[in-house]
Amino acid sequence: MEDRCRRAAADGRPTGFDIRWxxxxxxxHIRLVPVPDGLTAYLTDVTERRTQAARRAEAERVGAEQAARISELSNALADAVTTEDVVQVMATHVLPPFDASGLLMLCLEGGS
Incomplete structure (x- = not known):
């Protein structure tokens, strides 16, 4: 923090940064504004904004991972030819995200 204050005073330009108190x-958020006698510091509590940003980033990351898994599953199912292929694809792509140890699939045959 001291380095930033010294740089702001030496540069003569306003600057700002976030710190954890x-x-x-x-x-x-500390905003440093050079004035003739030194620096004026403005402090704004940005804890909630940073918390919300972290939650938003985590939700976006989780959503992107889910979309990627769904895309991989869809592509693998599109390439499946036999019933065994479908079972293998489901076991490979569905079990790990749920930390599951087994998969039960019901196969209906015929038109009833």
């Missing part, structure tokens, strides 16, 4: 573990 050690005494309360909250996130603050």
């Amino acid at each position: 050690p005494t309360d573990n909250r996130w603050y």
Whole structure:
């Protein structure tokens, strides 16, 4: 933090950064603005914004992983030719994400 304050004072340009405050573990955005006698610092609590951003990023990551798994499963099923191929594809692509040890599939034959 000291380096950033010194750089802001030397550059003569406003700057800002986020830091985690050690005494309360909250996130603050510090805006440093050079003034004739030194620097003026503005602090804004951004803990909630950072928490929401982290949750949003995690949800996007999970959604992307799910979409990729569904795409892989769809492609593998499209290439399956036999019933055994379908069972193998399902076992390969469905069991691991659920940490499952078995798969039960019911096969209906005929037009009834």
